[in-house]
Amino acid sequence: MSHIQRKTLAQEVADRLIEEITNDEYTIGEKLPIEPELMKIYGVGRSSIREAIKILSINGILSVQQGVGTFVVSKNIQESLETQISKAEIEEVLEVRSLLDSKIAAKAAMNHTKKDLETIKLYLDLRGKLAEENQAQECYLADLNFHIAIAEACGNTLLKEIYKVASKNILKTFEINNNNNTDSFKISQNIHADLYRSIEKRNSEEASIIAQKIVENLF
Incomplete structure (x- = not known):
């Protein structure tokens, strides 16, 4: 029997971000704080932040623009x-x-x-x-x-x-x-x-x- 996987830190950060985006704490078009800031806010390492951003960009919530920053582009999480x-x-x-x-x-x-x-x-x-x-x-x-x-x-x-x-x-x-x-x-x-x-x-x-x-x- 496979055990239920504990949520990864990245998934927890992603879930928190979705919640905040849904509640308009980050609005559409807004740029997220830079990585070191996010690491402080969520109390996790750089790799977890990067992974969380990756999860949300795959789901169409965030858009990563190289050299510019990460922007909120949607509130609707696409189907898992x-x-x-x-x-x-x-x-x-x-x-x-x-x-x-x-x-x-x-x-x-x-x-x-x-x-x-x-x-x-x-x-x-x-x-x-x-x-x-x-x-x-x-x-x-x-x-x-x-x-x-x-x-x-x-x-x-x-x-x-x-x-x-x-x-x-x-x-x-x-x-x-x-x-x-x-x-x-x-x-x-x-x-x-x-x-x-x-x-x-x-x-x-x-x-x-x-x-x-x-x-x-x-x-």
Whole structure:
């Protein structure tokens, strides 16, 4: 297990600077004090100051002009790398879903058992109920389980496993995109019910089209 890294001094200085810039203690266009001054203010060595300035210039907050000084250019910290990476993962997960969902739904329409249908329906109803009650986390999970239950019903074990792996990241995407809110899940409950009915009727063409619409948010 990797330990949580203690913040480096540079990161602490960077955080303090961001706070001060946000509170207008340093305004946009203002030049920061020179290195020896900053070292005194924050009580750290030169390398920590340089590193902090580097962090903030990468993030578009500061601009270092050789021989002139370091200037505040923005208050909006750009997304952290972590957020960018998780967004990239999200894009990939959504791509996997858009490639797989319609195929899986079509196969589930052809291959489902009575027990599969009961599980899909269980999560469909749960998803709707939790959306109405604004229980965000539980609702996201029920939605995920609804789609996984369809994958379970498709009759292809490998497809099901691939889908389950891809789904692990989807919860994170829901949290980021929906901000702990269930409004979009209330709106999409009907189309999810349509998907269930098309699978129940063994209409694989219709199931495929509806699943694709869900992925592309066309409802």
